[in-house]
Amino acid sequence: MTEKKISVYRFMSAGCNGCDVQILECLVPRYKLGELGVEVVFTPEEANVLAVTGGINVKGKEELKKAYEKLKPPKLVVAIGNCAITKEIFDKGYPMVGPPDQIVPVNFYVPGCPPRPQAIVSAIAKALGVTLEEKEDYWGTPEGFRGKHEFDSEKCIGCGACAQVCSSDAIEILENGEKRIIKVDYGHCSFCGFCQDECPTQAIKLTREYHLLTDNRKITHVTNEVEMFKCNVCGTYYAPSRQIDWAVERITEKVSIYREYSVNLKKAMEICPNCRREIDNIRKAKKLLAQLSSKAQTRYN
Amino acid sequence: MPEIVQIGPYRPQLVEPERFELLVENGKIIDVNIELGYVHRGIEKLFTTKTYMQNLALAERICGICSGVHTLCYAQTAESVMNVNVPERAKYLRCIYMELERLHSHYLWFGVLAHSLHEHDVFLRIMGEREQVQDLLEYLTGNRMNYLINTIGGVRRDITPQKAEKIRKVLKNMNELSNYLLSLLGENGTFTKKTRGVGILPKEKALNLGAVGPTLRGSGIKSDVRKDDPYAAYGELDFEIVTEKDGDAWAKSLVRARETLESIKIIEQALDNLPDGEIAVKPGEPLEKEEVGRAEAPRGELVYYIRSNGTNIPERVKVRTPSFMNDFTLIEMLRGDTLQNARTIIESIDPCFACTDRVTVVDAKTGKKRRVELK
Ligand code: SF4
Numbered sequence: 156m157t158e159k160k161i162s163v164y165r166f167m168s169a170g171c172n173g174c175d176v177q178i179l180e181c182l183v184p185r186y187k188l189g190e191l192g193v194e195v196v197f198t199p200e201e202a203n204v205l206a207v208t209g210g211i212n213v214k215g216k217e218e219l220k221k222a223y224e225k226l227k228p229p230k231l232v233v234a235i236g237n238c239a240i241t242k243e244i245f246d247k248g249y250p251m252v253g254p255p256d257q258i259v260p261v262n263f264y265v266p267g268c269p270p271r272p273q274a275i276v277s278a279i280a281k282a283l284g285v286t287l288e289e290k291e292d293y294w295g296t297p298e299g300f301r302g303k304h305e306f307d308s309e310k311c312i313g314c315g316a317c318a319q320v321c322s323s324d325a326i327e328i329l330e331n332g333e334k335r336i337i338k339v340d341y342g343h344c345s346f347c348g349f350c351q352d353e354c355p356t357q358a359i360k361l362t363r364e365y366h367l368l369t370d371n372r373k374i375t376h377v378t379n380e381v382e383m384f385k386c387n388v389c390g391t392y393y394a395p396s397r398q399i400d401w402a403v404e405r406i407t408e409k410v411s412i413y414r415e416y417s418v419n420l421k422k423a424m425e426i427c428p429n430c431r432r433e434i435d436n437i438r439k440a441k442k443l444l445a446q447l448s449s450k451a452q453t454r455y456n
Numbered sequence: 457m458p459e460i461v462q463i464g465p466y467r468p469q470l471v472e473p474e475r476f477e478l479l480v481e482n483g484k485i486i487d488v489n490i491e492l493g494y495v496h497r498g499i500e501k502l503f504t505t506k507t508y509m510q511n512l513a514l515a516e517r518i519c520g521i522c523s524g525v526h527t528l529c530y531a532q533t534a535e536s537v538m539n540v541n542v543p544e545r546a547k548y549l550r551c552i553y554m555e556l557e558r559l560h561s562h563y564l565w566f567g568v569l570a571h572s573l574h575e576h577d578v579f580l581r582i583m584g585e586r587e588q589v590q591d592l593l594e595y596l597t598g599n600r601m602n603y604l605i606n607t608i609g610g611v612r613r614d615i616t617p618q619k620a621e622k623i624r625k626v627l628k629n630m631n632e633l634s635n636y637l638l639s640l641l642g643e644n645g646t647f648t649k650k651t652r653g654v655g656i657l658p659k660e661k662a663l664n665l666g667a668v669g670p671t672l673r674g675s676g677i678k679s680d681v682r683k684d685d686p687y688a689a690y691g692e693l694d695f696e697i698v699t700e701k702d703g704d705a706w707a708k709s710l711v712r713a714r715e716t717l718e719s720i721k722i723i724e725q726a727l728d729n730l731p732d733g734e735i736a737v738k739p740g741e742p743l744e745k746e747e748v749g750r751a752e753a754p755r756g757e758l759v760y761y762i763r764s765n766g767t768n769i770p771e772r773v774k775v776r777t778p779s780f781m782n783d784f785t786l787i788e789m790l791r792g793d794t795l796q797n798a799r800t801i802i803e804s805i806d807p808c809f810a811c812t813d814r815v816t817v818v819d820a821k822t823g824k825k826r827r828v829e830l831k
């Protein structure tokens with residue numbers, strides 16, 4: 156199929172071995188690695204491609220450098236699995252000095268935890284500039300497969316529950332005044348699915364997409380933006396508008412007697428926690444709510 | 457004149473790539489030094505920075521190959537900390553998932569054994585057939601490895617009748633694969649020739665060194681956490697602890713091959729007797745206490761210890777993995793054997809992978825290095 160011979164040397168330090176097993180599994184005829192002219196070799200001297208897995212710890216660092224030096228040209232380095240991209244769940248572990256691209260130049264990244272053998276094979280194919288035949292039974296994932304995330308921006312209320320439960324610190328909440336951005340780094344994710352389980356509005360889903368090869372690890376993310384709401388009293392942005400609506404709905408749903416007061420309830424929710432804390436008795440609260448209603452200030456103006 | 461032979465560190469291995477320094481004289485190994493740490497990730501420290509739930513994903517990543525049993529053992533220990541009673545159905549489901557894991561882990565090991573004995577066709581056949589188990593696990597749990605199927609309070613995905621059918625189908629094929637493995641270990645079998653009498657671990661030594669799992673059972677000791685201290689639904693299922701008395705690499709292999717048949721038996725029974733009901737309950741608050749839990753991983757007894765201070769983040773989590781115990785039996789097995797056999801012996805305890813073929817011989821007197829190939 157191709158004249159370029161690819162000899163892969165596997166290198167692992169500070170990973171779980173999962174990715175390494177996937178590379179070994181690629182050797183099975185089903186994955187057609189052989190057809191691409193790829194072989195797995197046992198010494199870095201024989202190899203021209205280095206497949207690195209794991210986040211690299213203090214002890215592995217020098218060994219990685221040595222292996223890289225011994226590599227034959229074109230000296231391609233492929234970082235396989237999220238540990239090798241961002242150190243993933245081991246990010247804050249004290250002996251970790253990776254990810255590998257902090258130590259040797261990395262050409263390609265294959266996100267996943269672990270990536271499917273198909274993803275690894277197609278990554279190698281892409282590196283070779285070869286296109287592989289698309290066969291459903293070969294490439295397809297079963298229903299319920301946990302792959303790259305997808306946001307339903309209609310549903311997301313921006314509450315940040317996903318970031319709270321995330322097992323790998325893969326979800327960041329960024330705020331710039333009027334916007335809150337939920338940023339999921341699928342190159343840092345363990346694909347545990349906790350975000351999907353805990354999302355109160357089922358807005359975040361793990362899709363069946365797993366072909367995530369990239370040459371730039373800075374772009375391995377999915378984001379969603381929600382609008383922030385300004386406090387009716389002091390004017391600072393303090394919560395996503397949708398989250399306020401959602402909370403009012405849930406409260407009136409759960410405690411039916413509050414239904415009559417839903418307008419006032421909403422008015423109260425439209426005051427930021429700081430201002431709310433300054434109200435020291437019911438009488439003052441009532442007065443404030445009346446004032447706000449008379450001003451007829453809504454967030455839609 | 458004795459020579460120092462280095463194996464590794466780069467032979468990807470279960471717990472870590474490690475370096476073996478063998479002191480060799482006239483082809484015989486006189487002493488062994490093991491150096492660990494290439495995969496150290498500071499996991500026990502990380503455990504104390506995450507919540508009980510988040511730690512499930514961390515526990516699983518201690519080892520990708522036996523990832524399921526790590527979450528199970530961790531979840532069971534956490535369940536004791538939280539006083540949770542797991543529903544009956546979940547207990548059976550746990551047995552099914554964990555035995556599927558044992559199957560893929562044992563098959564992988566045979567694949568690797570074949571690989572290191574340079575039996576390429578055997579390797580391809582085992583690994584090729586094994587894919588069915590991987591596909592099945594992906595279909596049932598959503599990932600080929602690190603499936604995160606166990607949770608504190610039960611399991612995360614149910615097995616529908618349709619899924620059960622699929623499992624049974626795969627088991628039928630796996631039965632064939634297991635019998636094929638047994639034939640490789642029979643008289644004149646491919647594996648038999650190369651593993652008989654290699655790396656003998658006598659019974660008393662196995663006990664004294666604290667060997668666990670197939671490494672221990674291959675030396676004739678009947679010990680298995682699933683029977684000795686039944687967890688999940690193992691107490692209600694009928695299966696045997698497999699032992700072999702010879703203690704060599706062959707006996708350990710035979711134990712694993714026969715165990716795969718027991719695993720198939722366990723899964724079938726669990727499917728037949730799967731109770732109705734919930735698959736998980738919501739765990740309560742952690743109590744202020746300490747707990748120890750254990751489970752039988754494919755490589756032997758796995759132990760978790762959790763100390764809780766009542767908050768949702770554990771104060772201390774300690775893990776003792778089976779390979780840690782078995783690694784040290786290697787010293788015993790390697791001593792007195794030949795350099796030729798070193799690789800088979802190291803593999804016999806199932807450190808997951810073939811070592812890289814690279815071996816460096818250091819002349820103990822001159823300090824000069826030369827490379828030799830391990831066959
Ligand atoms: S990316 Fe996931 S599967 Fe790969 S080594 Fe890391 S934890 Fe294991």
Ligand code: SF4
Nearest residue numbers: 321344345347348350
């Ligand atoms: S699946 Fe969601 S919760 Fe889990 S690690 Fe990835 S982003 Fe975090």
